[in-house]
Amino acid sequence: MRIADPLVLGAGPAGCAAAIRLGQTGAMPLLIDRDADVGDPLCGGFLSWRTAEQLQTLGLSPAALGAHRVARLRLFDGPHQAALDLPHPAWGLSRHALDTAMRARALAVGARLDFDTVRAIEGLTVEGRVASYRPQSLFLATGKHDVRGQSRPRSANDTALGIRLRLPHTPERQRLLGGAIELHLFPGGYVGIVLQEGGSANLCLAMRKSALADAGGSPQALFAQLARDHPALAARLGDDWRQVRCDTIGAVPYGFIAKDTAPGLFRLGDQAAVIPSLAGEGISIALASGVTAAQHWLAGGAAAAPVYQRAFARQARLPVALASAAWHAAETRIGARAALALARLAPALVAGFADRARIAAPSLA
Template structure:
């Protein structure tokens, strides 16, 4: 059995980031994962500018290293296609110059990006990394902390502090931390890969399509290196249940019958199975720590409610978990009260953004209004630039919550 002060369960972006920040502080940790890397993860594969910033916080040269991978391609923004077919283009960086600027974001399959982070972990002597270790039982230790065991009840790890970064289906999150999956704050998604989809954006913009008959869900197409595309759909679980939606059937139907998609997918080849996954949305504040533990990334339900982005928020939580872990060791205080500093730090950084995204998610209940905004912006460069800036400036984005913003749009 391994004895350690800090055990991180899950070596995805949240867990790997936490381990690397701890290593930068000279603090040893044990990182375990049930898989063997490289391994796939069902996801949209988009890496926003926030991901690039978090990589830079780990090490200034990491974004450049990512950019050198042939499995990663630059991405400069998002195309939102409204129910009426109007395209609202939102660059990650206003007035960008692809030939001169450092890419604001990237797109890379998770099998490659997660392995990229794990390769950084493998180089750090402060991190003991164990693969194919499947922990299913968590028992409080008599002297504080937890004893982690396998299916047979064989003890594997004893730790003072547990960083749970084992994803959306975390048993610890449900059974120990007591956070339930709430349909109003949970999204069901499907993802697959195609090759040969036509008219992909030359600057690697990802596409989010909001079709009138599929609201409040959305259909996405994300370009990938080598002529591949990540294609999928997402919808609130509450809406899936209420409308009795068969997501796979709807996704294939949109590709086969929507005129624009039908044209673009005419010569495309399905090269992977269609796989489902769940997204615990950060549209509600939760308690993400307790005695001797913290919940990171998807295990703490931190996914953006509007765009579905989770990687950057997972990495942000990993960074703050490392900060809190260092304080816990220094003070030898692992109590829930002291651990709450982690919750405060994470939500101080993310809550304003998550709350605004929740408001934008609600805009999908008014497709005519969404369509009006997109239509005006597609014809008005100044408005398009304003909305673009809103995605990067939270104070500006606050205007999206104000009725006066839409009144001005409607009656100008």
């Protein structure tokens, strides 16, 4: 099947952002996703102030989608804690709600959406279970999941992994977490918690694979151990966390940036740059890459892909570097204590760091 307009592989935030921007200018991109039912992916439940700005330009509002407004950051290191105001208000919103809204918006501006399981990519040819697609331009937006033929390098010996619990609303969690995002730091990783629409709590744990192995290899055993050692985290987990499904994702290549590409192949989202989740900027990078890639395609067609990729790599370098430095520091006991001390003594410095770790929003001119 030949595709004249761009083929966008992946109907998550990055792919939908590209499709929305292309549709806003009269193109008719084809979105391909493997799932007709919108899921609730593990990563991306926190929307920074930069993300909210970008969503507004695409015709979407976190507040209108029921997102939970977040104005404070709390840091925990065992019994120690510190709190500070965020530079600007942020939001907690599930990926199910965000992805559903973005798919609908893409279709409303002229994109098409089909469903297929892609088995491999060779050049610009996409081999699916249902059909084979031969576009002139391919927007690769498959998130943290690679497709055979376009895998990202993974050289780390002790790779990162993510574990998520979606905890139901309770009055106690509302009292503890309302209006704030929390980071609970421990050697080898951290837990981030934020309320989302409806008052449910999104709890994401990012850690080294070795830290899970040290806990016996079981996420449930790890959470039980963390609850014993960290009373504040135990209070957020409550008594019902064992009844909640545990979602996991492994071998996350944090720090990866695609520095170049072939003509016609535009890498978006986590296929373009993987920022450590501690920064809360993954969705912003997804949106920025999608819109920037669309802008380059509109200006120069398939030939503009290498120019876009190099430009976006330069744009992502500082936020990814800052977030990586914060992540490596936070997973050590000394780094965690230093972060809490800075939050208490120089909150403006921490807030400024958080602001600098944001990726610049693309111009729509």
